[in-house]
Amino acid sequence: MEVKIDETLDVKGLTCPMPIMKLAKAMKALESGKVLEMLGTDPGTKTDLQPWCNKTGNTLLDESELEGGVFRFVIKKK
Amino acid sequence: MEQGSNKSALSQLFQTFFSKHWPVWVGGILLGLLNVFLFMIKSPWGGSGGYNNWGENIYQALGFFGIENVTPTSASLYGMLNILIILGAFVGALMAKEFALRIPPVGELIKGFIGGGLMAIGAKLGMGCTIGGFFSGVPALSGGAILLTVGLFLGTLVALKYLMWEMENLPSISSGKSKTLLAASEGRGAWQKWLGFIVVIIVIVIAYSYFGKNDIMAWFVIIGLLLGLICQRSRFCIVASFRDPFMTGKSSSTIGIIAGLVIGLIGFTIIKEFGIGAGDISIRSRELTWVFPNFWLRAPIGGFIFGLGMTIAGGCAVGTLWRFGEGQVKLWAAALGFLLISPIAKNFIEPGFVKLLPHSTNFRNFMPDYIGYAWSVIIVLAILLIWYLFVKWNERTGKFSAY
Numbered sequence: 001m002e003v004k005i006d007e008t009l010d011v012k013g014l015t016c017p018m019p020i021m022k023l024a025k026a027m028k029a030l031e032s033g034k035v036l037e038m039l040g041t042d043p044g045t046k047t048d049l050q051p052w053c054n055k056t057g058n059t060l061l062d063e064s065e066l067e068g069g070v071f072r073f074v075i076k077k078k
Numbered sequence: 079m080e081q082g083s084n085k086s087a088l089s090q091l092f093q094t095f096f097s098k099h100w101p102v103w104v105g106g107i108l109l110g111l112l113n114v115f116l117f118m119i120k121s122p123w124g125g126s127g128g129y130n131n132w133g134e135n136i137y138q139a140l141g142f143f144g145i146e147n148v149t150p151t152s153a154s155l156y157g158m159l160n161i162l163i164i165l166g167a168f169v170g171a172l173m174a175k176e177f178a179l180r181i182p183p184v185g186e187l188i189k190g191f192i193g194g195g196l197m198a199i200g201a202k203l204g205m206g207c208t209i210g211g212f213f214s215g216v217p218a219l220s221g222g223a224i225l226l227t228v229g230l231f232l233g234t235l236v237a238l239k240y241l242m243w244e245m246e247n248l249p250s251i252s253s254g255k256s257k258t259l260l261a262a263s264e265g266r267g268a269w270q271k272w273l274g275f276i277v278v279i280i281v282i283v284i285a286y287s288y289f290g291k292n293d294i295m296a297w298f299v300i301i302g303l304l305l306g307l308i309c310q311r312s313r314f315c316i317v318a319s320f321r322d323p324f325m326t327g328k329s330s331s332t333i334g335i336i337a338g339l340v341i342g343l344i345g346f347t348i349i350k351e352f353g354i355g356a357g358d359i360s361i362r363s364r365e366l367t368w369v370f371p372n373f374w375l376r377a378p379i380g381g382f383i384f385g386l387g388m389t390i391a392g393g394c395a396v397g398t399l400w401r402f403g404e405g406q407v408k409l410w411a412a413a414l415g416f417l418l419i420s421p422i423a424k425n426f427i428e429p430g431f432v433k434l435l436p437h438s439t440n441f442r443n444f445m446p447d448y449i450g451y452a453w454s455v456i457i458v459l460a461i462l463l464i465w466y467l468f469v470k471w472n473e474r475t476g477k478f479s480a481y
Contacts, residue, residue, distance in 0.1 A: 013182040013256025015392050015406045016318070020326060021245055022252070024481040041258045043176045043404070044313055047099045052326050055473070056481070069178040069261020 003061060003074060006034040012070060016044045020052060023075075027058060030077045035061065038073045049073055095311065096174040102334025105312025110341025112301050112308075113214060117346060118355050120155065120294050122218065122368050123305070124210030125395025126201035126416075128160030130424065133198075133417035143425060155295060159302040160399055165277060166306020167403030172274035174311070178261035181407045185251030190408040193391025194398065194415025197384050201395070202423040203431055204229065204380015205372040208316040208394035211381070213335070217342030218368035219350070219454045221443030222377040224461070229378035233385020234320040241389065242480060260405070278303075309400040314338075316394045320385070327479035329469040336462050343458055351451055366444055373443035375435055391415075 009026045011019040019040045030036055038045075046063070053060045057078040064072050113123045134148040135157075151157035171177035201207040204226050206215055212230060215223030244251055262270050281303050288296035308314065318331035348354065353361035372380065388394040391412035393401050398416065401409040432440070445454035472478050 012258060013180050014186065014252060015180070015182065015401065015408050016315070017241070017321065017325060017392060018186070018252050020481075021241065024326075025245055041178065041180045041256075041261075042406070043099075043171075043174075047313060048326075048328070051328055051330070052481075055327060055476075065263055067263055069180075069258045069263070 003035050003076075005037045005074070006030070007036045009036060009038045011038060011040040011042075011045075013041060015042050016048070019045050020048055023049075023052075027056070027075070027077055032077055035074060035076050038075065039066075040071050040073070041069055043071075045071060045073070049075075092173070096170075100308075100312040102312050102314060102330050103337045104334075105308050105314040106334035106336070106338035107341055108308050108312075109213075109305060109314060110217075110338035110345070112305055113217075113338070113342050114345030114349070116298070116301060117214075117349050117367070119297050120355075122210070122214035122342075122346070123159075124156055124207070124214060124368075125160065125399070126198070126207040126210060126420065128154070128156040128158075129198065129395070129413070129417045130420040131157035132160070133419075133421040136417070137421055143421065145421060145425070153292075153295075155298050158295060159298050159305075162281065162299055162302025163306035163309065163396060163399040164403040165281060166303040166308075167310035167400035168306070169274045169277050169281075169303070169403075170307040170310035170400075171404040172270040172277070175262040175267050175270045177270055177405050179257075179259040179405045179407060181257040181259070183252060183254035183256055185254065186408045187411045189251070190391050190411030191415035193387045193389070194412035194417075195419035196387025197391065197395065197398075197412070198387075198416045198418075198420035199423045199427060200233070200380045200382070200384025200387055202380070202420065202428045204377050204384060205370040206377075206380070207384060208388065209396050210368065211370070211372075211377070211384075213316065213338065214342065214346075214368050215370070216339055216458060217346040219343075219347065219445045219451075219458065220369040220373075221445050222370055222373035224458075225374055226372065226377040226381040229381020229383075230385040230388075231320055231381075232378075233382040233387075234317065234389045235324060235385075236382075237386045237389030238321055238324055238480075305396075306400055306403055309396060310404055314400075315397050317388045317392065317397055321389060323469045323472050324478055324480060326481050327473045327476050329473040332469045333466065336466055339462060340459070343455060347451060347455055350446075365446075366442060369442050369444045371440050371442045373441055375439035 011022050019042055059076040061076055062074040066072050116123050131154040134145050135151055137143055137145045138148045211226045285296045285299040315331050319335040322328040322331050350365045353364050356364040393409050398409045398412045402413050
């Protein structure tokens with residue numbers, strides 16, 4: 001299932017806590033129901049993201065690993 | 079058939095350790111146990127002394143500041159321990175195929191270096207870092223350690239405010255060109271596992287070479303590898319334990335650290351009360367192990383500066399080491415700042431700072447001297463329980479979380 005991506009957030013090379021801080025800021029600016037794609041390289045994001053989504057009510061639609069050690073997360077705003 | 083099932087049993091074992099990150103509390107308990115082992119063998123875990131040893135060796139080799147008679151790192155317990163933590167994290171990342179050189183934008187590298195330098199200064203002024211001063215210091219029933227913790231808290235909060243301000247006003251610092259090298263992916267990167275096994279073999283050889291000559295070091299080598307591995311797999315982060323409740327509200331890091339502190343508290347108290355491992359030294363000096371003369375003013379000042387540094391760097395004394403091993407280049411800059419600034423802080427900042435303070439503001443406070451062992455343990459446990467209840471309540475209500 002391919003969803004339409006409304007915005008892309010590039011946090012490659014950044015380490016904790018910068019990815020989550022940038023994500024929180026980007027999500028704040030997003031309209032409800034829109035979908036954000038985040039590209040990052042910190043393995044910590046994998047464990048941090050689901051709890052953060054649970055807490056904020058956003059939905060983690062998909063996570064995958066791309067070439068070159070890049071993690072891709074697709075998140076829908078509440 | 080027989081062989082096939084054995085193979086899958088071994089691969090199951092491997093999967094248990096390396097397919098997923100471990101819960102932080104599992105890491106915390108294991109680290110607490112290993113910390114007790116270190117104390118049984120010699121003295122508890124510490125981080126900043128190792129960086130200082132590296133820095134002094136470098137300055138001695140370069141002939142700077144007239145630093146001489148430095149213990150070579152190969153003979154320095156804590157200098158070696160830090161190297162082994164990096165190697166252990168390297169192994170953990172390789173086995174999980176998570177290793178990659180992750181080069182951040184230049185602004186982040188500068189923040190790493192400054193954060194490392196602040197940690198070095200804070201550790202010297204406060205006489206301890208997040209490991210020796212906090213993760214070992216609190217179970218050591220040191221009054222100074224409790225105050226150091228307060229300082230760490232305040233420093234973390236101020237630096238978190240700064241990071242949030244930076245995000246709004248100077249986003250260019252954390253944006254720009256980044257690069258990721260040597261990463262594995264689904265089908266590729268089997269070399270990472272093999273390299274992981276090779277590193278383990280090399281470490282076993284190193285440990286073996288010390289056995290019979292310096293048995294304490296041999297065990298520090300082995301335990302160091304395990305510390306690094308456990309930290310990487312459980313993402314044991316002391317910065318997160320202080321910061322996350324005020325950022326995302328997440329409590330798991332804090333709970334992991336509390337678990338480690340409780341285990342350490344039980345083990346350390348037993349060792350101290352019974353004088354276990356005292357050997358030729360007096361039971362009194364065993365009791366005072368890791369109780370530094372930083373009570374009551376040095377500890378919070380140093381802790382505050384350290385808290386600023388670790389939050390800006392994104393890793394404390396040990397968080398920097400294991401992220402170094404995982405390939406986070408920002409933390410390479412932090413380690414460099416830490417080791418280069420530490421000897422400078424020791425020789426040029428600490429002496430003047432100590433002169434400024436009245437003598438009555440920096441002495442050893444061993445809590446059982448005042449209230450006995452039982453009440454010391456009860457008070458520390460009560461503080462940890464309150465901390466636990468606070469982060470759980472805050473996670474639910476979001477009262478103090480920024481996001």
